[in-house]
Amino acid sequence: MNSHVVGVRRQWALLVLVPALVLLLSLPAWAKQxxxxxxxxxxxxxxxxxxxxEDDVSMDLIVHNKxxxxxxxxxxxxxxxxxxxxxxxxxxxxITGVHVPGGEDRMLTFEAxxxxxxxxxxxxxxxxxxxADRHFRFIRQIxxxxxxxxxxxxxxxxxxxxxxxxxxxxxxxxxxFSIEVESQLDxxxxxxxxxxxPDGWELNFKPAYExxxxxxxxxxxRQSSSVALEVKPAPGxxxxxxxxxxxxxxxxxxxxxxxxxxxxGTYNLEVGTVDGLLSLTARRGREANLSFFVKNTGSAPNxxxxxxxxxxxxxxxxxxxxxxxxxxxxxxxxxxxxxTPYEDALVGDYAVDLxxxxxKVSKPLSLRVTVKASxxxxxxxxxxxxxxxxGLTALFRKFGRR
Amino acid sequence: MKGFMAIYRKELADHFSSYRFLILFALIAMVSLxxxxxxxxxxxxxxxxxxxxxxxFLSLFTAAGAGFSLVQFVTFFGPLLGLLLGFDAxxxxxxxxxxxxxxxxxxxxxxxxxxxxxxxxTMIALMLAAIILVITGLxxxxxxxxxxxxxxxxxxxxxxxxxxxIALWLAVAILLSILLRSVATSALAALALWxxxxxxxxxxxxxxxNSLTADAPPDDPAAIVKRARIENAISILSPxxxxxxxxxxxxxxxxxxxxxVIRVGVMEQLSMARYSGPLPLDQSLLVVLPNIVFLICLTxxxxxxxxxxxxxxxxxxx
Numbered sequence: 001m002n003s004h005v006v007g008v009r010r011q012w013a014l015l016v017l018v019p020a021l022v023l024l025l026s027l028p029a030w031a032k033q034x035x036x037x038x039x040x041x042x043x044x045x046x047x048x049x050x051x052x053x054e055d056d057v058s059m060d061l062i063v064h065n066k067x068x069x070x071x072x073x074x075x076x077x078x079x080x081x082x083x084x085x086x087x088x089x090x091x092x093x094x095i096t097g098v099h100v101p102g103g104e105d106r107m108l109t110f111e112a113x114x115x116x117x118x119x120x121x122x123x124x125x126x127x128x129x130x131x132a133d134r135h136f137r138f139i140r141q142i143x144x145x146x147x148x149x150x151x152x153x154x155x156x157x158x159x160x161x162x163x164x165x166x167x168x169x170x171x172x173x174x175x176x177f178s179i180e181v182e183s184q185l186d187x188x189x190x191x192x193x194x195x196x197x198p199d200g201w202e203l204n205f206k207p208a209y210e211x212x213x214x215x216x217x218x219x220x221x222r223q224s225s226s227v228a229l230e231v232k233p234a235p236g237x238x239x240x241x242x243x244x245x246x247x248x249x250x251x252x253x254x255x256x257x258x259x260x261x262x263x264x265g266t267y268n269l270e271v272g273t274v275d276g277l278l279s280l281t282a283r284r285g286r287e288a289n290l291s292f293f294v295k296n297t298g299s300a301p302n303x304x305x306x307x308x309x310x311x312x313x314x315x316x317x318x319x320x321x322x323x324x325x326x327x328x329x330x331x332x333x334x335x336x337x338x339x340t341p342y343e344d345a346l347v348g349d350y351a352v353d354l355x356x357x358x359x360k361v362s363k364p365l366s367l368r369v370t371v372k373a374s375x376x377x378x379x380x381x382x383x384x385x386x387x388x389x390x391g392l393t394a395l396f397r398k399f400g401r402r
Numbered sequence: 403m404k405g406f407m408a409i410y411r412k413e414l415a416d417h418f419s420s421y422r423f424l425i426l427f428a429l430i431a432m433v434s435l436x437x438x439x440x441x442x443x444x445x446x447x448x449x450x451x452x453x454x455x456x457x458x459f460l461s462l463f464t465a466a467g468a469g470f471s472l473v474q475f476v477t478f479f480g481p482l483l484g485l486l487l488g489f490d491a492x493x494x495x496x497x498x499x500x501x502x503x504x505x506x507x508x509x510x511x512x513x514x515x516x517x518x519x520x521x522x523x524t525m526i527a528l529m530l531a532a533i534i535l536v537i538t539g540l541x542x543x544x545x546x547x548x549x550x551x552x553x554x555x556x557x558x559x560x561x562x563x564x565x566x567x568i569a570l571w572l573a574v575a576i577l578l579s580i581l582l583r584s585v586a587t588s589a590l591a592a593l594a595l596w597x598x599x600x601x602x603x604x605x606x607x608x609x610x611x612n613s614l615t616a617d618a619p620p621d622d623p624a625a626i627v628k629r630a631r632i633e634n635a636i637s638i639l640s641p642x643x644x645x646x647x648x649x650x651x652x653x654x655x656x657x658x659x660x661x662x663v664i665r666v667g668v669m670e671q672l673s674m675a676r677y678s679g680p681l682p683l684d685q686s687l688l689v690v691l692p693n694i695v696f697l698i699c700l701t702x703x704x705x706x707x708x709x710x711x712x713x714x715x716x717x718x719x720x
Contacts (some may be wrong), residue, residue: 312674313667342670346658348683351676369675373688381695388702395706399713400512 007395035103039066039072042129042138044110050145053117057144061088061108061127065100071131072099075108078126078139083118086125087111112144120148148157160246160283161226167231168262171238171299175231177259178208181217181248182224193227197261200234203244217248228231231261238299238329239265265300265329266358279368285343291336292365294356296327302358303327307335310353314342317352329356341371405516413521417487427485427529430479431536437472438537441465442544449545457655459549462541464653471639472537473653476564476645477528481571481596483529487522487574489589492712493582515712519569519576519705526568530561552655555683559652563694565643569595570701577708580715591703601644607636623665630663641700644707648693655680662689 045060055140056315065071074097080086087094089109099105112125130137159182167175181191193215195203204213218226231244244259273292282288296302305324309317320336327333337350354365417423432704442462449458463472470478492515495647505511534557541547575592582588611632618625637643648659658681666674681689 123432253515310669310673312670312672314670316408346664346669346680347689348674349656349677349679350670353675373685376689378691381691385698388699392674392702392706392709395709398711400510400560 202232268298323329409517484571573704
């Protein structure tokens with residue numbers, strides 16, 4: 001009786017103490033303590049697969065060592081249907097065994113291929129695995145169901161992909177879209193290529209990296225090819241978004257893709273004088289003026305047009321107006337340039353270069369400035385000579401005839 | 403004008419028949435011809451197989467043939483011609499007693515000096531014209547360039563300036579021959595004046611400019627320009643400098659200023675280099691006009707002074 005009581009007490013004590021002890025001991029290395037000494041598992045990724053009559057099967061086999069001990073696992077093919085060729089391999093070798101350290105996984109690849117067409121139906125593959133000391137032994141089954149349906153994948157047979165469906169640039173640029181045409185048909189086929197864009201745009205298909213234009217493309221079954229679409233906007237196209245539709249078809253199979261070209265407009269300026277004369281005459285220290293026009297021949301408005309000059313030192317070059325805030329496409333504005341040569345400039349011809357700096361475009365205007373000596377001093381010189389000669393004549397008058 | 407033409411003609415005849423003139427003219431003609439000929443030959447060689455620009459004709463006058471160009475030769479020795487024609491114009495007549503005889507004729511006194519000056523100036527013009535025409539002909543033969551109107555205009559202006567320049571020294575010589583009784587003294591004085599104004603002023607201007615800008619570093623552009631300005635201001639007193647600058651600019655159309663040193667900025671240089679064409683004649687003329695005016699005024703004033711002195715001098719007492 002007494003002993004029984006003691007026994008009950010002991011059991012209670014054990015019930016409380018053992019989990020506490022286990023907890024205490026396992027705290028520093030919980031994961032390790034958690035695992036059993038030896039534990040292996042082996043499994044196929046997909047025990048059941050449905051494929052077409054011409055498809056091969058490939059999947060992972062997972063070996064998982066849940067124990068603390070490292071294990072060497074041998075694998076083999078227990079049984080396979082006829083006409084199928086089965087291999088177990090890693091990324092590199094066909095294998096019969098694998099070493100799995102404790103707590104780690106190893107992936108093996110299971111491959112099943114058939115040499116000739118196999119009849120639709122179920123095919124069962126049995127894969128065996130065991131540890132080196134035969135302590136663990138597994139047999140895993142993979143069922144491959146081969147269907148009769150030919151078009152098991154792909155819906156419409158053509159897939160169009162483009163990496164850059166929207167291109168952006170000025171109106172006078174050429175754009176090139178790169179399109180990947182993928183055939184999912186089971187036979188070789190010729191694909192017709194159509195592209196539709198805004199009126200007046202030039203759209204041409206080219207093979208990638210070749211400069212000939214094509215309108216159709218031959219692809220082998222299940223192959224893909226890269227095609228370029230060259231787009232040349234219409235000459236007067238203004239800034240804006242322009243959609244382009246691509247249609248690829250081969251018999252009943254069709255695919256469509258939407259592309260977009262964003263035009264930013266062109267930037268171009270025309271600078272000149274009305275009569276084409278680019279020379280002017282100036283006197284030293286005096287202002288000379290010339291008017292020239294600035295015309296926006298681009299398709300985008302040009303803002304902040306400034307004027308620069310490259311001139312000799314001590315010369316003054318002024319523009320009126322000093323800058324043009326905005327110039328709409330096709331608009332023409334007149335600018336007056338005032339050039340004042342240096343007071344001590346030599347006579348002769350000078351080059352004065354003007355530059356019209358617009359948005360993304362600048363146009364030069366080179367002027368030839370002929371500096372002339374002031375004729376006023378010439379008259380003064382002649383007046384001095386006349387004065388002196390008059391003095392001489394007066395002298396003759398006064399003292400002559402003696 | 404009574405008596406003027408008579409004396410003028412007589413003076414011309416005297417000059418033409420005098421050995422002094424013949425020797426002088428032979429010398430000047432020979433040197434200029436050789437100079438121009440050598441220059442022409444050199445140029446003909448250099449220009450073989452090229453299109454000849456019309457400025458080639460002008461460089462016949464400016465290219466150094468035998469060490470110096472024709473323009474330089476006239477600059478240096480043209481004054482000698484004037485001096486030799488005028489240094490004994492009045493005092494020799496006076497010493498020989500012919501002056502009072504002359505004035506006892508029904509001739510006005512001013513006709514004497516006017517005619518003497520005019521005759522000598524005519525001689526100068528004739529000599530220069532002869533030399534220039536011969537060289538022009540030489541250019542046609544050696545180089546085969548026909549001068550255009552512009553080049554001829556430049557040569558004409560050069561001719562006028564040269565006549566005025568030599569006439570200035572003629573006027574100086576006549577003034578000295580009026581002032582000094584002895585022929586030898588007046589000749590020496592004329593020579594001394596010529597050397598002083600032609601050479602010493604340039605040297606002196608250089609020395610003064612150097613001493614005034616002595617503390618400036620030698621390669622400082624501002625100092626160089628300042629020095630050149632001082633030198634210019636002083637050497638404007640020298641007719642030779644005036645004449646050299648004027649003719650160099652007239653005969654060489656690519657020269658754009660009469661100054662020898664000018665300060666040109668980098669951008670200015672670039673800007674000018676684009677169209678380094680020759681100047682038109684009217685612009686060249688306007689550039690050298692101050693020099694021409696100054697030379698003409700000097701000549702006229704010099705002659706006016708000699709006229710004045712001669713008219714007020716006592717002559718009959720001798």
